[in-house]
Amino acid sequence: IERHELTINVGEWEIDTALTQISHWQKQGLNIIVSDNIDALQLQQAAFVDRLSTLLAAHPDVPRGSLQLE
Secondary structure: OOOOOHHHHHHHHHHHHHHHHHHHHHHOOOOOOEEEOOOHHHHOOOOHHHHHHHHHHOOOOOOOOOEEEO
């Protein structure tokens, strides 16, 4: 799906899924850092920062630095 608009939806799903998994691990006492590759098309979206902020706000128990974007 590289260079396809579907990349944006899949990318947001990946971030949300990673944050959800980190949250589950935190509740089990595990501090695991997850790294997620972000497609250039997703990064170029004008609303990328707003969408990322919304996803992070939906997972307030996830510690800063637990999700790394590449």
